[in-house]
Amino acid sequence: MRKLALNDEILLKIEKPARYIGGEVNSVMKDPEKVDIRFAMCFPDVYEIGMSHLGIQILYDMFNRREDVWCERVYSPWVDLDKIMREQQIPLFALESQDPVKDFDFLGITLQYEMCYTNILQVLDLSGIPLHADQRDENDPIVIGGGPCAYNPEPLAEFFDLFYIGEGETVYDQLLDAYQANRQAGGSRKDFLEAACQIEGIYVPSFYETRYNEDGTIAEFCPVNSKAPARIKKQVVVDVTDTVYPEKPLVPYIKVTQDRVVLEVQRGCIRGCRFCQAGMLYRPTRERDVAQLKEYARQMLKSTGHEEISLSSLSTSDYSELKSLVTFLIEEFKGKGINISLPSLRIDAFSLDVMSRIQDVRKSSLTFAPEAGSQRMRNVINKGLTEEDILNGAGQAFEGGWNKVKLYFMLGLPTETEEDMEAIAVLADKVARRYYEIPKEQRIGKCQITASSSFFIPKPFTPFQWAEMLTNEEYIARAAIVKHAFLNQLNKKSLRYNWHDAEVTVLEGVFARGDRHTGKVIEEAYRLGCIYDSWTECFDNEKWMKAFENTGVDIGFYNLRRREEDEIFPWDFIDIGVTKEFLRKEWELAMNAEVTPNCRTQCSGCGAAVWKGGVCVESKN
Amino acid sequence: MKARIKFRKYGVLKFLGHLDVMRFFQKAMRRADIPVAFTSGYSPHMIMSFAQPLGLGITSEAEYLDIELAEPISSADALYRLNQTMADGIDVVSFRQINEDKKSSGMTLVAAAEYLVVPREAEATALREYNSSQPLFSAAFSDGIKAFLAQPEIIVLKKTKRSEKEADIKPMIYDFHLEPYGICLRLAAGSEANLKPDLVMETFLGFIKEEGKKLHYHRRELYAKNLEEGEPEYLSLEALGWEIPSLHYS
Ligand code: SF4
Numbered sequence: 052m053r054k055l056a057l058n059d060e061i062l063l064k065i066e067k068p069a070r071y072i073g074g075e076v077n078s079v080m081k082d083p084e085k086v087d088i089r090f091a092m093c094f095p096d097v098y099e100i101g102m103s104h105l106g107i108q109i110l111y112d113m114f115n116r117r118e119d120v121w122c123e124r125v126y127s128p129w130v131d132l133d134k135i136m137r138e139q140q141i142p143l144f145a146l147e148s149q150d151p152v153k154d155f156d157f158l159g160i161t162l163q164y165e166m167c168y169t170n171i172l173q174v175l176d177l178s179g180i181p182l183h184a185d186q187r188d189e190n191d192p193i194v195i196g197g198g199p200c201a202y203n204p205e206p207l208a209e210f211f212d213l214f215y216i217g218e219g220e221t222v223y224d225q226l227l228d229a230y231q232a233n234r235q236a237g238g239s240r241k242d243f244l245e246a247a248c249q250i251e252g253i254y255v256p257s258f259y260e261t262r263y264n265e266d267g268t269i270a271e272f273c274p275v276n277s278k279a280p281a282r283i284k285k286q287v288v289v290d291v292t293d294t295v296y297p298e299k300p301l302v303p304y305i306k307v308t309q310d311r312v313v314l315e316v317q318r319g320c321i322r323g324c325r326f327c328q329a330g331m332l333y334r335p336t337r338e339r340d341v342a343q344l345k346e347y348a349r350q351m352l353k354s355t356g357h358e359e360i361s362l363s364s365l366s367t368s369d370y371s372e373l374k375s376l377v378t379f380l381i382e383e384f385k386g387k388g389i390n391i392s393l394p395s396l397r398i399d400a401f402s403l404d405v406m407s408r409i410q411d412v413r414k415s416s417l418t419f420a421p422e423a424g425s426q427r428m429r430n431v432i433n434k435g436l437t438e439e440d441i442l443n444g445a446g447q448a449f450e451g452g453w454n455k456v457k458l459y460f461m462l463g464l465p466t467e468t469e470e471d472m473e474a475i476a477v478l479a480d481k482v483a484r485r486y487y488e489i490p491k492e493q494r495i496g497k498c499q500i501t502a503s504s505s506f507f508i509p510k511p512f513t514p515f516q517w518a519e520m521l522t523n524e525e526y527i528a529r530a531a532i533v534k535h536a537f538l539n540q541l542n543k544k545s546l547r548y549n550w551h552d553a554e555v556t557v558l559e560g561v562f563a564r565g566d567r568h569t570g571k572v573i574e575e576a577y578r579l580g581c582i583y584d585s586w587t588e589c590f591d592n593e594k595w596m597k598a599f600e601n602t603g604v605d606i607g608f609y610n611l612r613r614r615e616e617d618e619i620f621p622w623d624f625i626d627i628g629v630t631k632e633f634l635r636k637e638w639e640l641a642m643n644a645e646v647t648p649n650c651r652t653q654c655s656g657c658g659a660a661v662w663k664g665g666v667c668v669e670s671k672n
Numbered sequence: 673m674k675a676r677i678k679f680r681k682y683g684v685l686k687f688l689g690h691l692d693v694m695r696f697f698q699k700a701m702r703r704a705d706i707p708v709a710f711t712s713g714y715s716p717h718m719i720m721s722f723a724q725p726l727g728l729g730i731t732s733e734a735e736y737l738d739i740e741l742a743e744p745i746s747s748a749d750a751l752y753r754l755n756q757t758m759a760d761g762i763d764v765v766s767f768r769q770i771n772e773d774k775k776s777s778g779m780t781l782v783a784a785a786e787y788l789v790v791p792r793e794a795e796a797t798a799l800r801e802y803n804s805s806q807p808l809f810s811a812a813f814s815d816g817i818k819a820f821l822a823q824p825e826i827i828v829l830k831k832t833k834r835s836e837k838e839a840d841i842k843p844m845i846y847d848f849h850l851e852p853y854g855i856c857l858r859l860a861a862g863s864e865a866n867l868k869p870d871l872v873m874e875t876f877l878g879f880i881k882e883e884g885k886k887l888h889y890h891r892r893e894l895y896a897k898n899l900e901e902g903e904p905e906y907l908s909l910e911a912l913g914w915e916i917p918s919l920h921y922s
Contacts, residue, residue, distance in 0.1 A: 053684055053760065069692060072687055304692045356702035357699060358698065358699070358702070388718070
């Protein structure tokens with residue numbers, strides 16, 4: 052019988068003790084005596100969120116295929132346990148072996164969103180690992196960061212020994228081999244980092260230095276260790292069909308956010324929306340082979356027993372074998388009580404037909420993401436969806452029996468005017484009008500149109516990386532304008548509008564494009580007691596504002612400034628294939644509200660063709 | 673065709689709540705390819721019901737769930753397939769056919785539950801043979817039990833979500849005695865009258881002035897009333913089912 056790190060008294064006192072016991076179906080147990088490398092893979096949020104992440108499942112499976120490695124999982128203890136662990140000085144442990152994280156060789160932390168940054172410090176702190184990389188010694192694990200936020204690692208530079216930039220499937224083996232070789236040669240921590248920094252895609256922040264101009268912008272960023280390369284090249288799996296896929300994903304005991312089999316049908320996106328970071332980072336678009344996906348679906352449903360399967364990718368409608376795949380899933384599994392969920396499908400005749408077969412039309416709602424209310428604004432952001440598309444799609448759906456529609460928008464986009472803001476309400480009303488065009492006897496009561504807006508945050512490696520943001524007050528004022536416009540609509544009783552929090556937006560903005568100075572703020576906020584900032588019940592903006600004040604870091608410098616064309620960005624040393632020239636050209640087109648065709652219609656020469664894969668080769672055939 | 677599954681829940685899985693155990697079995701049925709019948713409609717559910725939820729922290733060797741089978745499967749086959757896909761802390765003990773009628777469901781039948789109570793630190797040994805020379809409870813306990821049960825009534829404060837009220841639990845204690853391996857408690861269970869073992873033990877510890885002693889509870893069996901005349905008065909839920917033979921030999 053496995054022994055747990057926490058005693059019964061604690062486990063019976065805290066919420067959902069099953070978060071901490073491990074032992075889930077398909078979790079991997081190994082004999083610690085028989086492996087050379089212990090790897091702790093951490094998602095710095097609560098178990099239910101972390102367990103829902105496909106990327107971790109892929110890496111967990113990949114690492115554990117190696118006989119010499121045992122990869123285990125670590126999540127942030129929830130606030131109730133966090134408190135007890137601090138009081139009783141219980142070190143943070145990995146779920147499988149229940150051994151302290153501090154005794155591992157590696158602690159890998161996935162960086163999925165900025166608002167989990169204080170949780171990274173929580174994990175290090177509870178593990179008893181010094182927060183700063185330069186304070187760690189030979190007994191501490193090597194702390195690695197990866198995931199989308201690693202594309203601007205600078206705010207976290209001091210806390211990590213190294214960052215892995217790009218898709219995890221390519222050079223981890225090389226990295227682990229280098230670790231083994233270094234250990235056998237009796238090398239030190241520094242020796243390993245020097246070997247690691249020579250592997251493509253690995254960034255060791257302590258080997259680089261930033262010099263700043265008087266105005267706070269970057270004058271120069273360069274290596275200070277002769278072994279470290281000047282630029283770091285993102286890692287890309289050129290042929291996604293050939294990579295490993297977890298055929299036996301972990302099956303959590305407790306209900307988690309994604310309690311289902313997830314099939315990743317493709318990576319990347321052909322669309323080129325100008326606000327979308329993922330769309331640029333994961334270029335070029337690469338599709339998985341449909342025959343193999345069908346096989347995975349069968350295997351994974353069998354090995355997990357899940358009652359739901361979901362397709363995952365950006366803009367899933369662009370997957371060229373979608374019809375074949377979806378038809379297969381319905382015919383094969385629908386009769387066996389398996390739910391099929393298809394998020395991010397474009398609303399058209401095909402998707403409506405599919406949805407009417409897999410869900411209860413009366414209960415489900417349709418989702419459109421026009422992102423902006425006016426056509427001019429949609430041209431600025433290069434969102435190809437037109438008003439006609441939306442009204443046609445909604446019209447067909449209404450005739451098919453649907454009466455609930457959700458619309459997603461962004462506020463605070465570059466060049467946005469009051470007219471653009473009001474257009475959100477106008478568009479929502481047009482959708483409602485379309486519903487009431489249906490003869491009364493064919494309608495099912497009123498329609499329900501729900502519009503939500505989040506505030507736009509400029510991200511690194513997007514055409515909007517030069518853009519300025521707004522203040523908290525200005526965001527709220529813009530939401531009020533939209534709200535007001537909703538009250539003036541004909542069908543206002545069928546419309547609903549809600550908006551996301553602005554305070555968090557401001558912080559995300561700072562850390563998304565932050566430099567090394569912003570790391571101090573994260574540390575100070577943590578010291579003041581901030582953790583779980585993405586949870587409304589935990590988020591404390593006052594403490595964050597205090598942290599900025601105490602460290603003398605100016606939010607305005609990061610958020611309220613339109614960056615100069617030739618400004619050196621903290622993330623410029625990373626080479627994602629897509630060039631800064633292309634992004635700048637896109638920025639200028641945006642300013643003129645001109646659109647750029649998608650990769651399949653016409654290649655725009657973004658630079659991602661250097662990988663010689665995916666859509667870049669397919670479109671040139 | 674209806675079947676009853678008996679399973680054990682122990683070790684770290686004593687921290688798994690009742691709803692999660694249900695989820696676990698829904699997925700396990702699919703992994704093991706047990707032909708469970710579904711309800712109809714847009715989101716079909718497996719036809720499955722559990723006899724009596726087990727409190728968090730309690731281990732058990734007699735948990736029950738009833739299922740409706742869409743096609744027959746032999747007991748041996750089902751048992752083998754399910755145990756191929758269980759987890760460390762849950763395993764299936766038996767898989768038996770039961771009567772079709774509603775009255776025979778485990779949920780309606782449960783009338784009593786039997787527990788073994790041991791000091792918390794002795795939990796690990798409670799499931800196995802206890803062969804220490806030191807008894808788990810002192811002799812004073814034995815006398816204490818006698819005196820406790822000799823009371824004309826045993827009044828406790830029963831807390832429900834809305835109110836607190838006094839109740840006499842004595843009629844709900846069917847058995848309470850010291851065994852070499854711990855204290856055996858047989859208590860009323862089910863929808864008519866239900867008594868939790870920790871309420872009995874806390875009241876008892878208060879009675880013998882041993883408050884605060886940490887105990888571990890282990891469920892040994894769930895019983896239905898024997899509807900036939902004579903002995904025994906109770907039958908285990910398992911005893912009400914019968915083995916499903918293999919249809920063919922291969
Ligand atoms: S090089 Fe062309 S086809 Fe390839 S990702 Fe860039 S724009 Fe698309």
